[in-house]
Amino acid sequence: MSSSTAAARSPTRDVSDAPAITATDDELRGFLAEAEIPPLLPALAYVTGDLSLLRDDVRPDPHLLALPQGGMSADQAATARELALDALVRFRDGGCVRAAPPSHAELLHLVEHVVGESGMDDYLPLLEEELALRGDDRRGPQWRKADVAPETNFRVVVIGAGMSGILTAHRLAQAGIDYTVVEKNDDVGGTWYENTYPGCRVDNPNHNYSYSFAQRHDWPLHYSDQRVLHEYFRDCARDFGVLPHIRFGTEVRSLTWDDGAATWSVVVRGPDGNDDTLVANAVVSAVGQLNRPHFPEIPGIDSFAGVSFHSAQWDHDAPIDGARVAVIGTGASSVQFTPEIAPRAGQLFVFQRTPPWLGPSPDYHEAVPEGQRWLYAHVPTYSEWNRFWMFWRMGDGSIRGVRVDPDWDSSNGTVNVVNDLMRTMFVSYLEREFAERPDLLPHVVPTYPPGAKRLLRDNGVWAGALTRDNVELVSHEIREITPTGIVTVDGTAYDVIVYGTGFQASNFLTPMQVTGSGGIDLHEQWAGDARAYLGITIPGFPNLFCLYGPNTNIVINGSIIYFSECGVRYILGCMELLLRGQHASLDVRKDVHDEFNERVDAENRMMAWGWSDVPSWYKNDQGRVAQNWPFTLLEYWQRTLAPDPDDYVVA
Ligand SMILES: Cc1cc2nc3c(=O)[nH]c(=O)nc-3n(C[C@H](O)[C@H](O)[C@H](O)COP(=O)(O)OP(=O)(O)OC[C@H]3O[C@@H](n4cnc5c(N)ncnc54)[C@H](O)[C@@H]3O)c2cc1C
Numbered sequence: 090m091s092s093s094t095a096a097a098r099s100p101t102r103d104v105s106d107a108p109a110i111t112a113t114d115d116e117l118r119g120f121l122a123e124a125e126i127p128p129l130l131p132a133l134a135y136v137t138g139d140l141s142l143l144r145d146d147v148r149p150d151p152h153l154l155a156l157p158q159g160g161m162s163a164d165q166a167a168t169a170r171e172l173a174l175d176a177l178v179r180f181r182d183g184g185c186v187r188a189a190p191p192s193h194a195e196l197l198h199l200v201e202h203v204v205g206e207s208g209m210d211d212y213l214p215l216l217e218e219e220l221a222l223r224g225d226d227r228r229g230p231q232w233r234k235a236d237v238a239p240e241t242n243f244r245v246v247v248i249g250a251g252m253s254g255i256l257t258a259h260r261l262a263q264a265g266i267d268y269t270v271v272e273k274n275d276d277v278g279g280t281w282y283e284n285t286y287p288g289c290r291v292d293n294p295n296h297n298y299s300y301s302f303a304q305r306h307d308w309p310l311h312y313s314d315q316r317v318l319h320e321y322f323r324d325c326a327r328d329f330g331v332l333p334h335i336r337f338g339t340e341v342r343s344l345t346w347d348d349g350a351a352t353w354s355v356v357v358r359g360p361d362g363n364d365d366t367l368v369a370n371a372v373v374s375a376v377g378q379l380n381r382p383h384f385p386e387i388p389g390i391d392s393f394a395g396v397s398f399h400s401a402q403w404d405h406d407a408p409i410d411g412a413r414v415a416v417i418g419t420g421a422s423s424v425q426f427t428p429e430i431a432p433r434a435g436q437l438f439v440f441q442r443t444p445p446w447l448g449p450s451p452d453y454h455e456a457v458p459e460g461q462r463w464l465y466a467h468v469p470t471y472s473e474w475n476r477f478w479m480f481w482r483m484g485d486g487s488i489r490g491v492r493v494d495p496d497w498d499s500s501n502g503t504v505n506v507v508n509d510l511m512r513t514m515f516v517s518y519l520e521r522e523f524a525e526r527p528d529l530l531p532h533v534v535p536t537y538p539p540g541a542k543r544l545l546r547d548n549g550v551w552a553g554a555l556t557r558d559n560v561e562l563v564s565h566e567i568r569e570i571t572p573t574g575i576v577t578v579d580g581t582a583y584d585v586i587v588y589g590t591g592f593q594a595s596n597f598l599t600p601m602q603v604t605g606s607g608g609i610d611l612h613e614q615w616a617g618d619a620r621a622y623l624g625i626t627i628p629g630f631p632n633l634f635c636l637y638g639p640n641t642n643i644v645i646n647g648s649i650i651y652f653s654e655c656g657v658r659y660i661l662g663c664m665e666l667l668l669r670g671q672h673a674s675l676d677v678r679k680d681v682h683d684e685f686n687e688r689v690d691a692e693n694r695m696m697a698w699g700w701s702d703v704p705s706w707y708k709n710d711q712g713r714v715a716q717n718w719p720f721t722l723l724e725y726w727q728r729t730l731a732p733d734p735d736d737y738v739v740a
Pocket residue numbers: 248249250251252253254271272273274277278279280281284289290291292293298339340341342375376377378379380422600601636637647648649650653
């Protein structure tokens with residue numbers, strides 16, 4: 090077991106590092122022409138102390154947040170740019186001297202301007218943390234083991250070195266706790282290491298999809314591709330100093346809790362094929378929800394004699410050029426890779442079960458414009474306010490669009506008035522996109538509510554692919570796969586089959602064997618219906634903590650990194666509780682766990698994804714939504730600030 094002693098530094102930029110502004114007025118005007126407007130005036134108000142910039146006539150409308158520039162009209166945007174130019178010129182001419190940080194009331198005013206709403210008091214502490222304005226890392230442990238339990242041996246095994254595992258390792262190092270990370274791959278990054286398919290990219294803008302305490306202000310693209318994201322997580326792992334603590338090429342096979350010793354025995358299989366046992370006081374499972382590829386249950390699937398592979402295991406040598414290729418699935422990955430391979434294939438057949446809703450995102454593949462990058466670099470706090478703007482509009486600012494209104498007439502398949510607006514907007518987008526192929530419209534316009542399945546981003550490439558002469562959209566059910574092809578109502582022969590069929594998201598913590606207190610088997614206890622308290626702890630499995638566990642996924646609102654940051658803080662809180670109290674174990678109370686899950690289930694039934702009967706990976710085989718968090722991001726933050734000792738049996 091490796092030991093970590095020095096507190097690791099979180100590589101956050103100090104916003105006071107921004108270079109002095111020497112640009113001319115005309116140059117500034119040019120930069121501002123490319124700015125994201127809604128966070129601009131708050132950033133300038135923050136930096137200059139001039140709160141008169143926060144005028145009501147240039148405030149985003151909370152109902153239009155999803156639109157470009159938060160739905161601001163061209164006139165509003167022009168006014169905002171003029172105000173910003175004036176403020177920037179004054180800031181430059183005054184020697185770029187920053188005003189003192191705002192008072193609590195002033196900060197609240199700033200935040201309310203960005204979100205376009207009032208009554209944000211409850212959110213303020215969360216938002217200040219997310220903003221990380223002064224390079225703060227408030228989610229890190231504020232204690233060290235050496236201070237709270239210097240004599241106690243305490244070791245942790247972390248399973249997985251993706252985004253969540255790297256984060257956990259960093260926090261454990263900051264608390265001075267011994268840990269080892271076990272990773273089955275040869276490198277860190279998880280999702281962003283494994284998914285190398287053409288077109289793979291994040292669909293949450295990077296300024297939001299990154300650690301709050303390791304923000305980057307110079308992302309080359311709004312939505313980074315897999316390579317850039319993998320590099321980011323690798324750089325973070327290196328900068329956090331966690332790489333020497335990772336055992337690569339090593340897979341955890343089983344975990345067994347020893348009631349007497351209050352330890353976990355973790356059996357791992359290393360690159361040499363030999364098994365080894367690690368003993369740990371606590372285990373953190375950071376194995377991801379989307380790490381094990383899912384193949385559909387189609388008769389004859391193994392009989393295909395051509396080349397076939399899953400999108401997460403992309404075969405870069407596959408003979409796609411000029412070939413007859415079948416893609417099965419039109420979910421998130423397929424919508425990214427199908428447009429990439431369509432021009433290469435001789436003929437491409439896209440097999441669809443249900444069409445996706447597409448959110449128009451013109452900048453999806455675009456580089457961050459020069460002017461905006463200049464503003465991020467030179468206007469202190471602009472990048473942070475921009476991140477916060479995204480956090481809000483893609484987070485709690487949009488959740489109202491997918492919650493069922495019991496009084497709403499849902500006959501057109503929508504769940505509330507905002508959901509209906511979304512539908513109207515998305516349908517007219519599809520009508521425009523498929524204007525030249527109206528015959529495809531009945532097949533590409535979903536009948537389920539926006540938000541019942543993951544809403545996908547599109548900049549026109551999906552229709553671009555499906556309307557090509559060499560591409561056919563097939564909506565018939567697949568009956569069978571044969572050595573030469575796929576049998577629908579009419580059999581067809583293919584050279585290559587690509588499965589864009591997602592992951593075994595319901596099979597949490599598989600294929601590991603997990604044996605808890607009294608010899609209970611986790612997968613028998615779950616019986617195909619995984620549940621946990623806050624997605625983290627499971628009754629009967631003391632000192633086992635999950636990240637990206639049951640009911641911590643999100644459909645439209647936010648980034649998984651946020652959930653993992655909250656979860657890791659909570660897990661470190663549990664460890665602090667154990668160490669300070671000289672306790673050996675902590676097991677969540679079954680009644681607390683059950684009551685929480687009842688609330689989750691009730692609320693998920695009121696969300697578009699639980700209400701609709703459209704098939705999706707958000708439901709397990711029993712029809713329960715086991716993946717998604719139905720409440721606000723604020724609620725997850727509040728509930729994971731620190732563990733309540735009363736929720737646990739502590740021994
Ligand atoms: C194509 C794709 C696009 C996505 N886009 C977004 C997005 O835009 N926004 C968003 O918020 N989320 C997105 N996600 C979800 C994404 O999975 C999370 O954002 C995040 O990367 C999860 O990180 P993680 O560390 O929890 O899990 P993972 O990244 O899945 O990492 C899990 C790690 O655990 C390792 N592991 C698993 N089992 C074992 C074992 N038994 N022994 C040892 N090691 C093991 C794996 O090898 C892997 O490295 C996307 C997912 C996919 C697949």
